[in-house]
Amino acid sequence: MSIKINKDKCLGCGKCKEICPGNLIYIDKNKKAFIKYPKDCWGCTSCVKECPVHAVDFYLGADIGGMGSLMHTEKNGDILSWIIKKSDGETTRIDINTKESNKY
Numbered sequence: 001m002s003i004k005i006n007k008d009k010c011l012g013c014g015k016c017k018e019i020c021p022g023n024l025i026y027i028d029k030n031k032k033a034f035i036k037y038p039k040d041c042w043g044c045t046s047c048v049k050e051c052p053v054h055a056v057d058f059y060l061g062a063d064i065g066g067m068g069s070l071m072h073t074e075k076n077g078d079i080l081s082w083i084i085k086k087s088d089g090e091t092t093r094i095d096i097n098t099k100e101s102n103k104y
């Protein structure tokens with residue numbers, strides 16, 4: 001499991017660095033985030049959800065049927081959307097109401 005950070009989008013805010021439980025993310029001298037030890041990422045997706053500009057993609061590996069698909073999130077009010085871009089170009093979107101996700 002690992003992530004991919006889009007340096008063109010990254011603002012260098014450091015939110016992904018602060019939230020990573022494994023201290024795997026660093027900010028370079030150009031104020032761009034990068035993952036230093038990608039093999040140590042255990043896929044919690046905290047950095048994916050935390051990034052305000054959707055610069056962090058999560059690799060969905062073959063072990064969970066992803067076959068190299070990429071997933072990122074977008075937020076709109078209480079709605080957190082998980083957007084999966086498959087390697088064949090197909091896109092799937094799953095919308096979650098965060099106010100109700102822990103209701104039951």
Ligand code: SF4
Pocket residue numbers: 002003019020021022023024025035040041042043044045046047048
């Ligand atoms: S997915 Fe979790 S463990 Fe992996 S880099 Fe992001 S915050 Fe760290």
Ligand code: SF4
Pocket residue numbers: 005009010011012013014015016017032033050051052053054055056
């Ligand atoms: S949270 Fe997003 S914008 Fe902020 S440093 Fe990380 S990748 Fe860059």
